[in-house]
Amino acid sequence: MAPRVLVVDRSASTRDTVAELLGDLASEVVWVTRDGAGAQLRAGIAAGSPYDVVILDAEPAPTPAIVRELVTLGGGVRIVLAAAGADAAALAARAGVSDVVARPFNTAELAFRIGRAAAATERADKRRPRKSDVLIGTGPWIKDMYDRIAMVAATDVTVAIFGESGTGKELVARTIHNSSPRHDAPFVVVNCAAIPEPLLEDELFGHVRGAFTDASRDREGLLAAAHTGTLFLDEIGEMPMALQAKVLRVLQSQEFRRIGDDADRRVDVRIITATNRDLDALVAAGNFRQDLYYRINVFPMHLPPLRERPEDIALLVHHFVQKYRAKLGRPIDSVSPAALARFAAYDFPGNVRELENKVHQAMVVCTGTTIEEADIALPQPRAQTVRPDVDRPFRELKQEAIDAFEQRYLTELLRVHHGNLARAARAAGMDRKNLWALVERHGLDRAQFKKP
Ligand SMILES: Nc1ncnc2c1ncn2[C@@H]1O[C@H](COP(=O)(O)OP(=O)(O)OP(=O)(O)O)[C@@H](O)[C@H]1O
Ligand SMILES: [Mg+2]
Known part of the structure; x- marks a missing residue:
């Protein structure tokens, strides 16, 4: 092309x-x-x-x-x-x-x-980041994120990524690696929470033959595998204290020792860490070394939870539709307004990962070319937990809250009554004409709620 x-x-x-x-x-x-x-x-x-x-x-x-x-x-x-x-x-x-x-x-x-x-x-x-691996967002946070990525990409600075589960920590780490001079070298992920404690040291540092009963040959660890590239220490908050000291040594002097070895080795790696834990609290409780905390926290990046940036939801939904279209071989190309409203009304405790899964599931269930509300499996929306933006006028915020409530309410009302306005009005204790006007104002299409 x-x-x-x-x-x-x-x-x-x-x-x-x-x-x-x-x-x-x-x-x-x-x-x-x-x-x-x-x-x-x-x-x-x-x-x-x-x-x-x-x-x-x-x-x-x-x-x-x-x-x-x-x-x-x-x-x-x-x-x-x-x-x-x-x-x-x-x-x-x-x-x-x-x-x-x-x-x-x-x-x-x-x-x-x-x-x-x-x-x-x-x-x-x-x-280059594949287009399905690109960090998507609309608000000021994404611009700030890209600015910070650009700032550190060219350097070897240790980066610490904080954020709830599913907010995109690994994606950010990969983006930094892909944008750095190390991009042609490996990006190695070590999930400190997924590997049982006794194995983690072996995974990370490797061993020499005879170091323990099963050690029938030398084994290079993942640290060596990341040489000239980037080592991503995921869930670093779960790392055992004994190992923390050895990781600190790598950060200080690029040196480590394989299990059972009598000599040190040197590596050239850039280290990026991530955690969804509060490291300050872990340090205070004596479960995380303070010196290691200082070493990894040179350049912190904080990923906001999805419920604090609901304006990203529509964009992400369309992004994931594009991502799974080809994989599923389905001609799905749009999302109905009611379905989008449903996504937008949910607070996603599992953040972007949960949204991605829900979109994927909806696409599997969907029979047409448009994702409908009925295709979506989401628990009933919880109460709003988003903190109000007190820099904006009260009237405006209140109107938004009312609009959001009306949209959710009407969508559910019409769904239950299969789009029958007379019955919906009776159930809601509303005048039919008023209900009709409200439905119109919210651009809801009654036909979409009719029984097939
Ligand atoms: N801003 C975003 N734009 C596009 N995709 C995103 C974004 N944030 C997260 N994702 C996608 O959501 C999924 C979860 O992201 P990722 O694995 O990076 O999160 P995480 O913070 O490491 O989660 P966990 O704590 O569960 O390991 C991935 O498929 C990722 O591509
Ligand atoms: Mg992760």
């Missing part, structure tokens, strides 16, 4: 020049200013059609930080610097990019540079 090209330039007319010169050699050419470039790259990934090449205006001279951020947000996209004059190569070197194209553009050179960059991106594609 011809590459998708993003032109990041002062002038919109550059897009037309590039599009005209490249012709069929680009499947799409989009223009954006430098301020909007990060968001545009992210949107491309979120939409499942990432850009393959960025043509970056050399003026004002981009810093390596800017270039790194674009590469990160574009999931490893190749940058080609568009520069005029004799010092183009020097400019590129200073910005940390290896591809340059001379301005003014000519077809032959532009086509060659773009083709070569796109091929490089494609080769690297294995390590």
